[in-house]
Amino acid sequence: MSATSGPPEGTPRRESVLQRRLSLGDMLDVASFTEVVRSFSELYRVGIKVLDTRGTKLADVKVGHGDFCSYVFSFPDGRARCTATVARVKDGPVAPVHGARTAVGEGTDDAGIIALPCFTGLRYLVMPVRWEGDPLGRVILGPFTPEELHDLPPSLTDIQGVDLARAHELMARVRRAPERTAAQVLTHFGQVLGALVASGQRAYLTTQLHIEAMLETHRELELHNAKLAQANTRLKELDRLKSTFLGTVSHELRTPLASIIGYSEMLAEGLAGALNPEQLLYVRTIVEKGESLLNLISSILDLSQIEAGKLRLVIAPVDLGGVIQTAVSSVAPQAQRKGVEVEVRLPHGPQPRLTADADKLRQVMVNLLANAVKFTSSGGRVSVVMSEVGAQSEVGGQGYRVFVEDTGVGIRSDQFEHIFQSFYQVDGSSTREHGGAGLGLAIVKSLVEGHGGRVSVESEFGRGSRFTVVLPLRPPLPEHGLLTAVAPAPETPPGQDRF
Numbered sequence: 178m179s180a181t182s183g184p185p186e187g188t189p190r191r192e193s194v195l196q197r198r199l200s201l202g203d204m205l206d207v208a209s210f211t212e213v214v215r216s217f218s219e220l221y222r223v224g225i226k227v228l229d230t231r232g233t234k235l236a237d238v239k240v241g242h243g244d245f246c247s248y249v250f251s252f253p254d255g256r257a258r259c260t261a262t263v264a265r266v267k268d269g270p271v272a273p274v275h276g277a278r279t280a281v282g283e284g285t286d287d288a289g290i291i292a293l294p295c296f297t298g299l300r301y302l303v304m305p306v307r308w309e310g311d312p313l314g315r316v317i318l319g320p321f322t323p324e325e326l327h328d329l330p331p332s333l334t335d336i337q338g339v340d341l342a343r344a345h346e347l348m349a350r351v352r353r354a355p356e357r358t359a360a361q362v363l364t365h366f367g368q369v370l371g372a373l374v375a376s377g378q379r380a381y382l383t384t385q386l387h388i389e390a391m392l393e394t395h396r397e398l399e400l401h402n403a404k405l406a407q408a409n410t411r412l413k414e415l416d417r418l419k420s421t422f423l424g425t426v427s428h429e430l431r432t433p434l435a436s437i438i439g440y441s442e443m444l445a446e447g448l449a450g451a452l453n454p455e456q457l458l459y460v461r462t463i464v465e466k467g468e469s470l471l472n473l474i475s476s477i478l479d480l481s482q483i484e485a486g487k488l489r490l491v492i493a494p495v496d497l498g499g500v501i502q503t504a505v506s507s508v509a510p511q512a513q514r515k516g517v518e519v520e521v522r523l524p525h526g527p528q529p530r531l532t533a534d535a536d537k538l539r540q541v542m543v544n545l546l547a548n549a550v551k552f553t554s555s556g557g558r559v560s561v562v563m564s565e566v567g568a569q570s571e572v573g574g575q576g577y578r579v580f581v582e583d584t585g586v587g588i589r590s591d592q593f594e595h596i597f598q599s600f601y602q603v604d605g606s607s608t609r610e611h612g613g614a615g616l617g618l619a620i621v622k623s624l625v626e627g628h629g630g631r632v633s634v635e636s637e638f639g640r641g642s643r644f645t646v647v648l649p650l651r652p653p654l655p656e657h658g659l660l661t662a663v664a665p666a667p668e669t670p671p672g673q674d675r676f
């Protein structure tokens with residue numbers, strides 16, 4: 178048995194979306210956002226980049242300036258200056274510092290739009306993206322050619338190797354616009370982006386909260402499952418201990434009880450001197466009660482062995498009719514005393530033999546017959562009917578069907594599924610009329626199923642009951658049900674398979 182400490186742990190709880198700072202990418206459906214940026218860029222013929230605070234690009238559309246920038250970039254000096262400009266635009270502060278100034282135009286101050294010159298004379302506008310006061314990233318518009326630019330600036334012309342005519346020609350493909358107009362386009366884009374972020378954030382939060390709720394439910398289920406698994410292991414352990422305890426106690430009780438019965442029988446037979454009639458009556462009562470007690474203890478022992486998986490079937494060809502006859506003869510005295518008639522109907526002619534454990538099948542029949550006699554009052558009748566061999570759907574093959582019927586008290590249908598449980602009695606009160614411990618049918622069920630068979634009950638309350646046992650001609654392979662079978666020995670004597 179293993180000791181456990183503390184409650185079982187499920188999946189660790191993760192930080193809620195409500196506690197986390199969302200990134201711009203979380204709030205935008207990047208694919209459709211890219212489409213919006215593309216159509217915007219194409220409409221105004223100017224490049225637009227959108228970056229989050231970590232510099233991750235969410236959209237990047239180049240329009241017009243590609244050839245010019247590549248040309249400049251192809252010169253070592255141009256490459257160095259270009260890299261410095263791009264670094265300032267992408268990673269530098271979105272504030273009028275480090276070579277930037279507030280862009281010209283209406284509302285640019287409020288929107289925080291800055292203008293950044295490129296050494297080529299082109300220009301970028303950069304606008305911060307904020308949500309509820311938190312920075313989420315930036316939008317870069319450009320480069321575009323400022324309307325006032327006519328001559329190439331010295332920072333471009335002094336780059337070694339640059340062909341000015343070519344540079345002019347390529348620059349002409351870059352959108353020329355007044356800074357004020359570019360700033361207006363950017364402000365407009367900022368409004369569209371704001372609307373997209375607002376709806377994206379709502380959708381993202383809803384989805385994430387839904388996922389979180391599902392995960393939380395899943396986590397709770399995991400915890401419950403782990404607790405159930407622990408409880409289950411503990412119950413199995415307790416059940417095993419109970420079976421072991423019952424087995425040990427029954428075994429220890431059986432030996433002295435057998436001596437009590439044996440000595441009482443010797444007294445009753447007069448081996449220790451003649452007894453007077455009253456003494457004889459007492460001694461016979463001791464024998465009778467001792468035997469019922471021994472039966473009870475044997476049942477407990479059998480059941481504990483079945484539950485512990487220790488019972489073995491010793492199988493051999495069995496004449497089922499003969500087994501039934503022996504079982505009937507062992508309950509006959511009891512039936513006679515009660516005035517209950519017992520009738521046996523076996524098939525005519527010889528029948529194929531079953532491969533089974535004869536002792537265990539006898540025990541099945543005795544338990545069913547003893548119950549039938551016990552629950553039938555004087556003048557009633559008990560019948561045992563055995564079918565001819567034939568196909569039995571319950572066991573999926575050839576086999577026999579045995580009915581044990583009585584005209585006794587009957588069983589209510591709501592009790593059918595309970596009566597096969599161990600220690601269950603329909604009348605569980607201490608004042609009940611009939612003796613027993615509620616083990617007989619549990620043993621019947623285990624033994625029949627151990628043979629690959631089935632047992633069932635039908636009854637009309639107050640009019641009688643019928644138990645049906647279906648047995649296959651051969652039991653299935655070992656390890657069936659509760660019974661541990663023993664593999665056949667290599668040189669098995671005929672008629673004595675062990676499994």
Ligand code: ADP
Pocket residue numbers: 548549552583585586587588596597601602603604612613614615616617618619642
């Ligand atoms: P026990 O007979 O020792 O009480 P069983 O396991 O054999 O235990 O039976 C369980 C219960 O099923 C009985 O207590 C009884 O209530 C009911 N039962 C079994 N057989 C019959 C029967 N033939 N007629 C009526 N009730 C029955």
